[in-house]
Amino acid sequence: MIGKSVPRVDAYEKVTGRAKFTEDLLPKRCLVAKVLHATIGNGIVKSIDTSEAEIMEGVVKVVTFHDVPDHCYPTPGHPWSVELAHQDVADRNLLTGRVRYYGDDIAAVVAEDEIIASRALKKIKVEYEEYPVEIHPRKSMYGSKPPIHFDKKDNVLARSNYFIGDVDKGMEEAETVVKGTYKTPIVQHCHIENPISYAYMEKGRIVVVTSTQIPHIVRRVIGQALGIPWGNVRVIKPYIGGGFGNKQDVLYEPLNAFLTTQVGGRPVKLDISREETFCNTRTRHAIEFDLAAGVDKEGKLIAKDMHSYSNQGAYASHGHAIAANGLTSWRLQYACPNIRGEAYTIYTNTPVGGAMRGYGIPQVCFAIECFMDDVAEAIHMDPLEFRRKNLIEGYYEDRYLKPIAANTNGIFECLKKGAEYIHWDEKRKKYAKQTGAVRRGVGMALFSYKTGVWPISLEIAGARLSLNQDGSVQLQLGATEIGQGADTVFSQMVAETLHTDMAHVHIQTVQDTDVSPFDTGAYASRQSFVTGTAVKHCAEILRDKILAYAKTLLPEIDTRELSLRDNWIWADEEQVISLAALAEESYYSLTNSSVLTAEVSEQVKKNTIATGCCFAEVEVDIKLGKIKILHIINVHDSGKLLNPQLAEMQVHGGMSMGMGYGISEQLILDEKTGRPLNGNLLDYKLMTMLDTPDIKAGFVEMDDPMGPYGNKALGEPPAIPSAPAIRNAVLHATGVAFNENPLTPQRLIDGFKKAGLI
Amino acid sequence: MIGKSVPRVDAYEKVTGRAKFTEDLLPKRCLVAKVLHATIGNGIVKSIDTSEAEIMEGVVKVVTFHDVPDHCYPTPGHPWSVELAHQDVADRNLLTGRVRYYGDDIAAVVAEDEIIASRALKKIKVEYEEYPVEIHPRKSMYGSKPPIHFDKKDNVLARSNYFIGDVDKGMEEAETVVKGTYKTPIVQHCHIENPISYAYMEKGRIVVVTSTQIPHIVRRVIGQALGIPWGNVRVIKPYIGGGFGNKQDVLYEPLNAFLTTQVGGRPVKLDISREETFCNTRTRHAIEFDLAAGVDKEGKLIAKDMHSYSNQGAYASHGHAIAANGLTSWRLQYACPNIRGEAYTIYTNTPVGGAMRGYGIPQVCFAIECFMDDVAEAIHMDPLEFRRKNLIEGYYEDRYLKPIAANTNGIFECLKKGAEYIHWDEKRKKYAKQTGAVRRGVGMALFSYKTGVWPISLEIAGARLSLNQDGSVQLQLGATEIGQGADTVFSQMVAETLHTDMAHVHIQTVQDTDVSPFDTGAYASRQSFVTGTAVKHCAEILRDKILAYAKTLLPEIDTRELSLRDNWIWADEEQVISLAALAEESYYSLTNSSVLTAEVSEQVKKNTIATGCCFAEVEVDIKLGKIKILHIINVHDSGKLLNPQLAEMQVHGGMSMGMGYGISEQLILDEKTGRPLNGNLLDYKLMTMLDTPDIKAGFVEMDDPMGPYGNKALGEPPAIPSAPAIRNAVLHATGVAFNENPLTPQRLIDGFKKAGLI
Structure with missing residues (x-):
């Protein structure tokens, strides 16, 4: 299944x-x-x-x-x-x-x-x-009177940093040093149901x-x-x-x-209303990044420096975890001996930043992947070639949080597929020297993403299975279906491990904390990985109980090995009793009845990194300040795909969110009060079907040894790379580097004016 | 608790x-x-x-x-x-x-x-x-054209019988042989909610x-x-x-x-409406009993013979199980070397007989206990003395279904309490020779009742417990609260075994077959006995898991014995960690988290007999055909009482049902069509508060070794003995033996006329 x-x-x-x-x-x-x-x-x-x-x-x-x-x-x-x-x-x-x-x-x-x-x-x-109202973190961090919270005179909720190697020395030794500042906006989730x-x-x-x-x-x-x-x-x-x-x-x-x-x-x-949802629930943190990198003569990164400033808004919510997550990813995936990272999360008088698909990574990926293009441009190297030169091949692990590791690493395969689809080499050349008001470009971006939250935080999941009289099973989880298809893939997992079909698995859709096994729920990209581990274990326990009960019914089966396949118990290659008959016996036997159930509550102490990339081809109308996406593809290494069609849909949805992040979405605040000025679905420019080009999802399937069924993160990753890929395509088309998303018509016009294109 | x-x-x-x-x-x-x-x-x-x-x-x-x-x-x-x-x-x-x-x-x-x-x-x-319509079982058993069901030419759904010793020889050797025919009516449950x-x-x-x-x-x-x-x-x-x-x-x-x-x-x-509930759901079977007994010179029963005819109505429903249950009880409780029993269950064109509180025993108890008084009268012996002479003291078991046994037997204690309350000896004498239109009498009846259905049928119960973060527990059962207080006593059981208070036990009231552990439900008087056994076992497992987890938290506790008391873990006599702290650790420990749950699905292969009696004092207005109950008491040996107040309420409700069965309730059918003539709460004379005297519940508490907490049946027994106790009191008051309940004014008038009293 x-x-x-x-x-x-x-x-x-x-x-x-x-x-x-x-x-x-x-x-x-x-x-x-x-x-x-x-x-x-x-x-x-x-x-x-x-x-x-x-x-x-x-x-x-x-x-x-x-x-x-x-x-x-x-x-x-x-x-x-x-x-x-x-x-x-x-x-x-x-x-x-x-x-x-x-x-x-x-x-x-x-x-x-x-x-x-x-x-x-x-x-x-x-x-x-x-x-006085302060909406800018880089000002708020110098304090306000009174402080926004507690006695935090600097309004800094938290700061974290790390040093790997010697960045200053690396910069000194570098052939080229590049610097850039990148900004991401406040956006909102815009789920249909408030x-x-x-x-x-x-x-x-x-x-x-x-x-x-x-x-x-x-x-x-x-x-x-x-x-x-x-x-x-x-x-x-x-x-x-x-x-x-x-x-x-x-x-x-x-x-x-x-x-x-x-x-x-x-x-x-x-x-609550849509307006309240924008203003009073949570948003994606706006973060500013100051980046610097030193590269050697071959174009290899030898020093990296990041300082980020995350706008928390008025309450801590997920707080520093988002900026810290971005900071961690700065030291992953690209090889570099000297790395420095520092992140601030700062209270301001704005709507509250919280969790949003990708949890800090869309922000940092926008910064890093724009910056990678800018570095490549500075050293006159093809940005894809530059990345390939600096990406780690195969296994790598986080220096500080070792269980976070790319146990499989399909990034080079992903890049290959993406480049082929977009005709990278051909179009990088073709679009190199355009003139005129309408120009085309291709751009790309890549990312890595850890699947669960271990060991930063606890991972625990529960599952319960109960065998019905007809051989079907009831599956109960504390993990939640939130539209992503979780109930479907969990059912597939049980069907797989019990070697049955979907009609024999009945999943409980509603979670009720009084009766549902404990699970922390749908976040990170954890459920198919973490809960999936519990589900698999639970199904294995039930299978073993079924086979043990079969032995009590079939004393004549002594040395032959029993197995469960196709709703039958097999002794070696002989069908000996149907699962339904066994189940009925387990309920109603006068000599030995006991309904077969299994439950696990399992701490999952593992993690694994998924990866992927986006390639986009755009057409930019310089005078109108308008971007038309001609082709766009995400290619993901998310391990084994549990359900290819659902995976594709997940990627489509994420890309839509990524494109909105790239070109249209932002919550604009009044400077004086911090009041949202466009907190409704008319003025907040969410992508609609009319704005959406044909989108393409590609996959590189590698069985991950950590994933219960070879799977890795796929829930959030699709939302990550599209925005910087589009920005990089605009850079390719026009030569203008926009360091702040979204690339709205006004921002484009301003940029093109500044660059002398209009 | x-x-x-x-x-x-x-x-x-x-x-x-x-x-x-x-x-x-x-x-x-x-x-x-x-x-x-x-x-x-x-x-x-x-x-x-x-x-x-x-x-x-x-x-x-x-x-x-x-x-x-x-x-x-x-x-x-x-x-x-x-x-x-x-x-x-x-x-x-x-x-x-x-x-x-x-x-x-x-x-x-x-x-x-x-x-x-x-x-x-x-x-x-x-x-x-x-x-043609046939509503009488003793006619229907000779067949109808076409048969009511299948090819059953005699319309007999089932017949069963047994022989113990030699009844014919016993009758021959008897000093006195007494015979009687007793009839019980169709009644309905009249639960408030249709x-x-x-x-x-x-x-x-x-x-x-x-x-x-x-x-x-x-x-x-x-x-x-x-x-x-x-x-x-x-x-x-x-x-x-x-x-x-x-x-x-x-x-x-x-x-x-x-x-x-x-x-x-x-x-x-x-x-459905109340009228449909009367006509189209289920009723208590009307049963006719032909009884005979031989007693020796000392007044000891030496032969007993029963032939019963149960009116099944149009569909099998619980079928012969009710009549068979009555037949079983004929061989219990009273010592007798020679017993014969035969029971027919017969289809007729009437509303369908099904399960009703007591499951055949109120019927057979009416017949037996009226008969016991009639036998006592025939040999000029006090009916209580006659019973004491013939009752088995202490342990006894069913001859054919051995797990059904009076593992404790409080009947003599019950009789003592009942007789004292009603001033039996004094009033039997005082009312012996009355004249006039208004006369008083005292009567009594007793019964025995098996608690669950094992080994006649399967007994299986499930329970699941989950420890919350605050040290409270969630309790899930497939057993059902139906007004009897099951949720309360199950919660008490868990509180008792986990040595906590009621506030720490949260029971799931709603059963949902998708998630509730399998249990066959509320019937017989099984739940506190059978489900209680599962609940106790489940709580013991959870307690052991809690203590095992405590050991992992407290490695320094080596040889000291851990126990769980008052929401704390104790090492010998020292409080070492609160249950709440342990529970929180079990959810959130980064090193070893696993939510503690326990589940059992348990076949219960035991049974035990409860017993009890009713004593009533009545005043009979012979000319009006009216019975006034002056005093009435049920005394029950139901083992240890789980919740004395709930037990008392259970007895009150049962006695109300028993009194209605004795004096007012019957579903009257049209002879030609079988149509109910009084199938509504106006014409069907249910006991109301105005009809109800002060009623008294007494108990003889003996810890039963089979009951999980020393308890035995108490759900159905209260409904059993009141009707024959009242009939026997009327016999004492008037000398007229009514062999059919209810003792309505018309029936009394007819009887008194026949006896020459009016």
Whole structure:
């Protein structure tokens, strides 16, 4: 079953609209909550008057920051740690009177319906004292009065750095030293389904049904936020309409949980608008990179230096993990004896940066891969040749975090496929010396990406299997289907290991922390690797139990080896009992009945690096400042493909996100307040089908020894390389190096003007 | 925690109306199904015309018996068997054109709402060919043309018999031989919530949410009824409003499952009215008993003979199991060297007999215990003394089914308590020679009852426990809370074995066959005994895993013995780590994390007999034919009481049912058609609070070695002895022996007239 393009197990449900999302499950007479957001970018609430709202008919409860527990809690979807040093930064309250960004949550209304709730919000009177707003990290890092958080006088949430070899000496010895500064914008996930949850109480416990990637983590954080035992919280995750990392954060679930406790446990819905999703959930961190490199006469990198400045926004969320992840990747993949890296993550008065597909790597990849082209150009070398010269072939491992290793490394094969598809050599020459207003170019970029989070953080996954009377199995996981096809590939894994077909595997789609095995959820590109390891182990245990039970039924089978194939038990090459007959016996035998189940909770102490590249051919209309993508391909080494068709779809989606990152998407903030100016799907230029060229997904399949089925990361990687590949193609077409994405018409026009092209 | 009257875990939910029952969970835009019932008592459908119904606006689908799968399936809530001989009788189709009783199901309508569905039913035109109706088993057993089922020319579903010693010789040698015929009526469970279910399709499978006692069995029977793999069915059981055995049968769930497949998997509700519940679900079998006994000079039983005739009604359902259960009890408890027993179960054209609290024992107990009084009277002996003389003291076991044994036997203690409470000796004398229209009497009856169904049938139970981060546990069972307090006592069991408190045990109330461990469900009086055994074992496994994990955290603890008490791990008498800290470590340790869970699926090959008695004092108004119960007590030996308050409530409820069985409840059928004449809660005289005297529950607690916590049956026993105790009190008061219950005014008047009292 592994390696086959079986249809998604949820295809029919989703196509027919029958799949149940959170909104579809709302209980009858569910109250509605709405959040009051601050209308200043930095300051404090001097006074808040809710009296008019409270007396409105249909208003059930109004709470303000005065009413919520006053201890802080962390929100990111990381596994917790029992070690203080590894715990996430706890800097958020359910509601706050200390406004840190435009839109901060200061009060909430619970009402009988949406309209009353909205009207009640308008009746709340707030007086503020305003402080200066700082939206730029490289300014904020010199401090503000008062500090944004705690006593952090420099507003630096965290800084990390490392030295390998002697960079200064390397630079001195270099034939050429190149420097560049690269900037990435704030973008947003734009999942179809905005965050939505509803909460109610049951037997003294709080139940939250929510559109999340991480139900078990949401459970923990609600416990932390409300200061109640975590076992008193139950989180249920139905089908969700995308997440891309935004729902790898605990968003409004703790507030929703708190609100139901304020109305006697009645069900309360808290869903938010698209505008709130842009402003009040999470974004991709904007990061600035100062890069420098020294190369020797042969064009080999002999020194690299990176200093990065990540804009955290107003709350820590995933915090420094994103910038640190980028910093780690600076020392991977390209061989170089002397490397220095330094990363800052800095609080500002802007919307909060969190997890987003690629977790810092799209940013750093944009910087590095633009820079690699710029270095190649400086030494007059073909950028592909330059990369091939400097890339590590075969196995390599991270210096500091050894389990992170390229156990298989298909990058050279990927480059070959990509170059062939785009006709690299031919077109690099053909487009070398163009004139005129419309010019073409080819560009490329590559990346590496670690699959799970070990050993930076814990990797643990659980699985439970139960054999039904008809020989089919129930599969339960804490890992989540978030649109990526997880339920399908997990089912394939079980079918593979039990040597059966898809019809015999019934996966539980809804996660319920009361009954689903513990798993930290859908993030990184971990699930098919980490959870897959648990699933395989669990299926092996069940298979062994089945065969052991078969032996009790078949005492005459003594020396022959039993195996499970095609829903039969085989003794050597003879079919001896069908799995269905065995299963029925296991349920109903009067002499020896015991339903066969298997469960594992498995810590996974391994990791592996996936790789890949993007090649793009673009046509640039210099006068219009318009990029047309003519051809684009991603080629991935993600190990063995579990389901080629799903893999291809995953790549298509990621490329769409990467192209948007390259040419159109950015959340623009008002300089004075930090307020988003285009936080809606009309003004925020998400790629649509009309903007999307034919896109091509290529693969280099190598069985990875660490992957449970030879597989490596494929969830996030597709989103990484397209933006720098497009930028490099524009450089090739026009000779103009744009060091900040997205390459919007305005940015292009400005650049071309500056370069004298118009 | 065992033995404490902790509050019900669902008390708050139920008192506040927040507990979710099936009706509360209906999905939006749920279609409504209604069933067309035959209006003849026996015959065939010659033609059925649905065309007018089909064209009605809002009618989505009409199906008739022509449209359903034509293989038969069994309905009773028994564990399945892999042996053909032990499988239940399969004699039912989803709909039928062969009408076997008034109200048989011949067609169904699915419509947009209830009103349209009801109107559509009236538009269906049916022509019948009628056969003679037979509602009396002792006539039906001589056959009908055509037979009611199959080729059973005698309409006898089953017959069983046994011989112990030589009954004829015993009768010959007896000083006195007494004979009597006793009859019990058809009664109904009258649970508050009528059967209700809804069904829909999900990923090609059928989901049925239903008010049932036996979700895992419903799953299997739907599979059998529709002829689909059982794994393709998912059954979910929310809170239910009582069952008492009626919901230990698979009722309309298979039809409901079928109907959703006929409307493309859209959700379809099928709930039925109170009238349908009386007529079309299940009832308690009416049974007639011909009894004879020979006693020697000392008043010792030396021969006993029973021939019983059970009215099965039109379909097999639980079938002969009920009559056979009664037959078994004839050879238990009272010592007698020569015993004969014979039981017939006979099809008739009446509503179907099924499981009901006590499963045949209320019937046979009425017969036996009336008979014991009649024998005592015949030999001029005090009936209590007569019983004491003949009862077995201490251990006894069933001759044929040895694991069924009174491993502890508190009957003499129970009798002592009951007699003291009712002032037996004093009042037997005081009321001996009364005259006048209003007379008083005291009577009593006793019983024995086996706890589970082993070895007659399979006993298997599953349990899963998972340790939360805060040291609390999640408990999952396939066993069901049906109002009896199961969730509470299971939680107590876990708290007891893990030595924690109730707040640390979170039980999963809803059973879902996709995820709940396999358990056959709530019937017999099995759950606290059979499931309790699994729960205890599961908790012991988890405790051992916790202690083993503690050892890995505390390498310095070498020789000291670890134990788990009060949410701490103790090394000898020192508290070394809290359970919460250990649990958090088990989730999040970077070196050794594995969430601690335990699961068992356990066949339970043991059984044990509970016992008890009822003593009643009544006042009989001879002219009005009215019985007033002055005092009544049940005294039970049910082993160790798990929760004394819940036990008392269980006894109160059972006594209410027993008193109704004694004096007011009966389903009256029309002689010509078999149609229920009083199948509603107005005309069917259920006991109300106004009819109910102060009732008293007494207990004799003996730790039973078979019970996981010393416990024995208490679910059904309370319903058994009250009816004959009241009848015997009336006999004492008036000298008139009524051999048929209930003792309604009309029956009393008739009896007193016949006896010359009026």
